[in-house]
Amino acid sequence: GESVGLHLPTLSVQEGDNSIINCAYSNSASDYFIWYKQESGKGPQFIIDIRSNMDKRQGQRVTVLLNKTVKHLSLQIAATQPGDSAVYFCAEILLQTGANNLFFGTGTRLTVIP
Amino acid sequence: NAGVTQTPKFRVLKTGQSMTLLCAQDMNHEYMYWYRQDPGMGLRLIHYSVGEGTTAKGEVPDGYNVSRLKKQNFLLGLESAAPSQTSVYFCASRSWSGKSSGNTIYFGEGSWLTVV
Numbered sequence: 001g002e003s004v005g006l007h008l009p010t011l012s013v014q015e016g017d018n019s020i021i022n023c024a025y026s027n028s029a030s031d032y033f034i035w036y037k038q039e040s041g042k043g044p045q046f047i048i049d050i051r052s053n054m055d056k057r058q059g060q061r062v063t064v065l066l067n068k069t070v071k072h073l074s075l076q077i078a079a080t081q082p083g084d085s086a087v088y089f090c091a092e093i094l095l096q097t098g099a100n101n102l103f104f105g106t107g108t109r110l111t112v113i114p
Numbered sequence: 115n116a117g118v119t120q121t122p123k124f125r126v127l128k129t130g131q132s133m134t135l136l137c138a139q140d141m142n143h144e145y146m147y148w149y150r151q152d153p154g155m156g157l158r159l160i161h162y163s164v165g166e167g168t169t170a171k172g173e174v175p176d177g178y179n180v181s182r183l184k185k186q187n188f189l190l191g192l193e194s195a196a197p198s199q200t201s202v203y204f205c206a207s208r209s210w211s212g213k214s215s216g217n218t219i220y221f222g223e224g225s226w227l228t229v230v
Contacts, residue, residue, distance in 0.1 A: 008154055034218065043118075043204055043221035044157075089156060091219075102147075102219065104156040 008087065012111045019077040021108045023090035028071060030092035030103075035064060035075045038087045038107070047075070047088075077110075085112045117141065120205050120222035127195040127229045135190040135225050137205030145208050146188035147172075147219070148180060150201040157204065163188055195229045202226050 013019045025033065031052050036044035050057045050064045050073075057064050063076040073090050089107035118139045127133055137146065144165050149157040159172030161180040169180045177199060179191045188207075192199060205222040 036221075041224070043223045046218050046220070049218065102159070106154070106156045 008106060009108045010111065011108055012113055013080050014113050015082060016079055019075075019080045019084070019110060019112075021075045021077075021088050021110065023073040023075075023105050023108075025071050025073060025090065025092045025103075025105070027092060027094060027103070028068070029094055031095045032093040033064070033066060033073050034091045034093070035062075035073075036089055036091065036104075037084075038089070040086075044089070080110075080112050082112045082114055085110055118205055118207055118220050118222040120203070120225045122225060123223065124226045125228070127192070127227065129195060129197060129229060131195050132191070132193050133195065133227075134192075135203055135205075135227075137188045137190070137207075137222060138186055139188075139205075139207040139220070140186065141207060141209070141220065142185070143207035143209045143220075144185075146182065147206040148178070148188065148190045149204045149206065150174065151204060151224075152201050160190065160203075192227075195227075197229045200227060200229045 032049055034049040035047040037047050038044045048059045048062050048064050050066050055066055061078045065074045077084055087107040087109050089105045091102055091104045093102055121136045147162045148160040150160055151157050158174050160174055160178050161169055161172050163169045163182040166182055166185040169182055181189045203225045206219045208219045
């Protein structure tokens with residue numbers, strides 16, 4: 001996953017604009033990738049996932065893109081709303097390693113400016 | 115459907131005290147996890163369980179113990195709390211699904227622990 005740092009990367013966008021949040025993962029053998037949203041004082045919430053054999057997956061207002069060549073994952077949020085303000089982080093899953101197979105990135109703080 | 119429930123939500127401990135965090139899930143999931151989350155860092159796995167009666171160490175297990183006596187419950191214990199254990203603790207669960215879908219992990223709302 002992402003390197004651990006003292007400060008979260010931040011992204012500020014105007015309400016109504018599109019947001020793109022990026023994640024660099026470490027293991028080329030990962031089978032699944034998941035994006036989570038974490039609002040202040042709450043637990044992480046599942047947003048969308050993508051299998052390693054896919055390049056793109058769309059959900060409601062969100063799209064995840066996977067570039068295995070450069071081990072990069074992105075989350076695109078269309079028409080960003082104030083309720084989208086949160087910390088977003090990606091997780092990678094290696095199914096072959098059993099239950100202890102989840103690796104989380106540090107996260108990106110998204111702030112939506114009204 | 116309550117999902118994953120953690121208790122207590124907030125707790126202040128003195129150094130050396132012991133306590134137990136309880137996690138309960140009603141989704142009949144096989145796998146359960148305890149993570150801690152510190153400022154500026156992602157989730158770090160403390161311990162996990164692949165089923166009733168089994169537990170295993172994660173990335174940062176020192177100072178913690180766990181038990182999974184019932185499938186729906188996963189307990190995290192601190193025998194002698196230290197200030198370094200001040201953190202937010204998250205429990206999570208998921209079902210086993212091999213290579214098919216359903217690898218989503220469901221998280222509890224978190225337990226804020228302060229050790230003074």
